[in-house]
Amino acid sequence: MSTQLKNLSDFSHTTVPSGANFKFGIIVAEWNAEITGALYNGALKTLLNNGVKEENIISLPVPGSFELTGGAEILLSKRSDLDGVICLGCVIQGDTKHFDFICDAVAQGLTNVGIKYSKPVIFGVLTTNNLEQAQDRAGGKHGNKGDEAAITAIKMADFAANI
Template sequence: MATHNKNLSDFSHMEVASANSYRFGIVVSQWNAEVTGKLLDGAYETLTKYGAKEHSIRIIQVPGSYELTSGADILLRDKALDAVICLGCVIQGETKHFDYICSAVAHGISHVALKHNKPVIFGVLTTDNLQQALDRAGGKHGNKGAEAAVTAIQMAALSAI
């Protein structure tokens, strides 16, 4: 497995732009809160680490990952936002529900980004079990929320060119 015992949130190999002049939205799912709360912490801490001001980060919560798309669309009504980070966690169950939700969320996030011509970042874990999610929400594989924040910073900087 490519991620076996590898921290995917190591950014030492790249230069991350300053987030000082950008405004960010974060929409986070309340479903699987044990995981999404850690993703939110990782995203927020990373944005501020790279210079984002607390008042330049707007956070909203939505019931589940399916609603991340609507949440991002609502946040982007604020034209001053430079990027939106979507954080959620969908864990495989015994039905096809997992496949439908994951597909809808991925397509929806892409659609909102194109609709508003702004970066909308996919920070949604799609795992087989809770342990895999925890491993990617501050565990041995890093924090996908932090990764999404770095992506948002980089894309905001790219969009400003």
Template sequence: MASSLKNLSEYSQKNLSDISNKRFAIVVAEWNEEVTGALLDGAIATLTKEGANDDHIVVKTVPGSFELTLGAQWMAQDPKIDAVICIGCIIQGETRHFDFISQAVATGITDVSLKYSKPVIFGVLTPDTQQQALDRAGGKHGNKGDEAAITAIKMLGF
């Protein structure tokens, strides 16, 4: 569903499990930091609101969204980590770079999740403009970081 039709920060309370003993890794891209920082803040706030202990949330940064997959793999291979949340922002530019990076990151994150049989969440924005990114990083369409955190929680309760 398009975020213009649904606020990314609103979610159902169905299938939320106790996460007080769960450990989360958040891998966040430094590129587009204004956006990814806001997404990170949303993810952390939602995890703690839903019962995660602050000391059970590990945050690691990578240079850009392309590096999210390797960062996710390094975190997913740690048996103490229950779920990994990947946060990035790839804004459409004038070249096909956007297409290659977006596809590689989506495929890579899926592959890591399947390889380690644990939730590895795609909290990556792929907007056309900076303003669209800001609208989805705590702006008028909510925060994709909130959505990514809830997705991790719900997958742990599967």
């Protein structure tokens, strides 16, 4: 496995632009709150550390990962001043196909919202086989997917602003 020994949140190989001129929404799923809370803390800290002003960050909860799509749609329909939306969630494989349906719906839904509004809608959703893998990617040995989502949001907002 290529990620077995790698911290996925290492950005030393890339330049991250300043986020000082951008406004972001963060939508976080309440389901698997231990994990999504860690993702949120990582995303918020990363945005602030990269120049995004606290008053330019809107944070909103939704019940679960499936609701991230609706949350992003509602937020962008009401707040056209946002430069992007970071969606954070965690879906852990269970014994049924529920996992597959939710992961596919969220990935497709967030993609469609981004296309509809021509704004970055960032997929910061962990799709893991078990809780340990989720913990490893929410501030554990593989970094924090929340950090990665925030960096992606800044880079994509900068991309859009400079096209």
